[in-house]
Amino acid sequence: MTESGTLVPYDEAISRYEPVIGLETHVELGTTTKMFCGSPAAFGADPNASVCPVCLGLPGSLPVINRTAIEYTIKIGLALNCSIASWCRFARKNYFYPDMPKNFQISQYDEPLCTDGWLDVTVGDSQVRIGIERVHLEEDTGKSLHVGGATGRIHGADYSLVDYNRAGIPLVEVVTKPVPGTGALAPVVARAYVTELRDLLRALGVSDVRMEEGSLRCDVNTSLARRGSATWGTRTETKNVNSLRSVERAVRFEIERQAGVLDAGGRVVQETRHFQEESGTTTPGRSKEEAQDYRYFPEPDLVPLAPSREWVEELRASLPELPVARRARLQKEWGLSDLDMTAMRNAGALDLVAETVAAGAGPAEARNWWLGELSRRANESGVELAALPVTPAQVARVVALVASGELNDRLARQVLDGVLAGEGSPDDVVAARGLAVVSDDAALLAAVDQAIAAHADVADKVRSGKTAAAGALVGAVMRETGGRADAARAHELILQRLAPS
Numbered sequence: 001m002t003e004s005g006t007l008v009p010y011d012e013a014i015s016r017y018e019p020v021i022g023l024e025t026h027v028e029l030g031t032t033t034k035m036f037c038g039s040p041a042a043f044g045a046d047p048n049a050s051v052c053p054v055c056l057g058l059p060g061s062l063p064v065i066n067r068t069a070i071e072y073t074i075k076i077g078l079a080l081n082c083s084i085a086s087w088c089r090f091a092r093k094n095y096f097y098p099d100m101p102k103n104f105q106i107s108q109y110d111e112p113l114c115t116d117g118w119l120d121v122t123v124g125d126s127q128v129r130i131g132i133e134r135v136h137l138e139e140d141t142g143k144s145l146h147v148g149g150a151t152g153r154i155h156g157a158d159y160s161l162v163d164y165n166r167a168g169i170p171l172v173e174v175v176t177k178p179v180p181g182t183g184a185l186a187p188v189v190a191r192a193y194v195t196e197l198r199d200l201l202r203a204l205g206v207s208d209v210r211m212e213e214g215s216l217r218c219d220v221n222t223s224l225a226r227r228g229s230a231t232w233g234t235r236t237e238t239k240n241v242n243s244l245r246s247v248e249r250a251v252r253f254e255i256e257r258q259a260g261v262l263d264a265g266g267r268v269v270q271e272t273r274h275f276q277e278e279s280g281t282t283t284p285g286r287s288k289e290e291a292q293d294y295r296y297f298p299e300p301d302l303v304p305l306a307p308s309r310e311w312v313e314e315l316r317a318s319l320p321e322l323p324v325a326r327r328a329r330l331q332k333e334w335g336l337s338d339l340d341m342t343a344m345r346n347a348g349a350l351d352l353v354a355e356t357v358a359a360g361a362g363p364a365e366a367r368n369w370w371l372g373e374l375s376r377r378a379n380e381s382g383v384e385l386a387a388l389p390v391t392p393a394q395v396a397r398v399v400a401l402v403a404s405g406e407l408n409d410r411l412a413r414q415v416l417d418g419v420l421a422g423e424g425s426p427d428d429v430v431a432a433r434g435l436a437v438v439s440d441d442a443a444l445l446a447a448v449d450q451a452i453a454a455h456a457d458v459a460d461k462v463r464s465g466k467t468a469a470a471g472a473l474v475g476a477v478m479r480e481t482g483g484r485a486d487a488a489r490a491h492e493l494i495l496q497r498l499a500p501s
């Protein structure tokens, strides 16, 4: 095994080597039952509560294909511009592992349901077309929990537990063709692809695509070729990368590491690697140099799968508006530039703004709140925008309160403080914190008179016709009322009070 070499700084690595990336994405489908049995497929049940003789592989049990899973997979294939097989079969992939109760996995091998498509992703102002090799369907495995060791791995553990709830959940694998020619952008392209794929799957409604819960997980392949060389390098496969940011970091790290190995005259080992979230590095896993023999053969307990042309066309007609079309439509409706739109996507604000607009806010106001104040709060607390404890409907309510004059911008920010602190709805916070704008003349006049008394020099200027000086008095009124005064009304009252007699 060749693990020699030190990391090469990224720019230097890219100046000498051309990366080729590839992505294999596993998607747990959001069907109500499992792939080949009627056990519930929901996340979060007690261990081994969602199982039956079929997904436990008990003798004599027989699988039956879940029609909805096939439907979802065809939809994914169509949305990815793939050809849909008119006839294909499931295969048995034979291997022994404790979290696989049957000792084989039903998968698709040389006859995938969907092949040869593409997905366009936007990086900066350029578009990269990612070729899709195949989309196939299989069943997920169970989950092992190793107890007692320091690392959570099997080595050093006192004992292991197995949860078969996930065994048999329909799992789609989307495999890209190798993507060469992205140069220094390779890590960003990898991330943009997974982001676009996630948005697409979410729009199709086929999965909840939660990377943190493992319903979307990604294996990232990276290889390096010396610049000018026609031969691609040996690739490594970094397994189960579970956030968008990690996808980018994993590719970047592998480029720096492999460049170091090659610079030192070493050889990149073909292997699976694990991404380490804390350090941003990858560590070696299983070597793939000796290919495993899974002894694939057509699954004898299942009939071949032959979706009719009519069914496929019916599914094509039922596809929802896809993210790329939706973005183009929203951009036009909202009158935004490409740059604005990119900023909104990068901030993860597109859906939030769309929902806020749907809840009644104007697009400009919705965008300002999410990209301004709320993005700042999200950064401060180090969370994704969507993870802030405020809903689009609540933001729309704040926008409405500002539009009606009940809040000014400053008060609106305080209302959001309250909502984010868990004090309830915007109206609750306004009531509890007494944040409504004071536009009642009686209350305002007291503050106006106090401001005039405290700034007699300014008041004299206004009296003598220099009405622009009234601004300073409005400022004093605002301070007096803790920022709650209706500034426009206060201005009117000041001018009335100081009108030349």
Ligand SMILES: [Zn+2]
Pocket: 034, 037, 038, 039, 050, 051, 052, 053, 054, 055, 056, 168
């Ligand atoms: Zn079952």
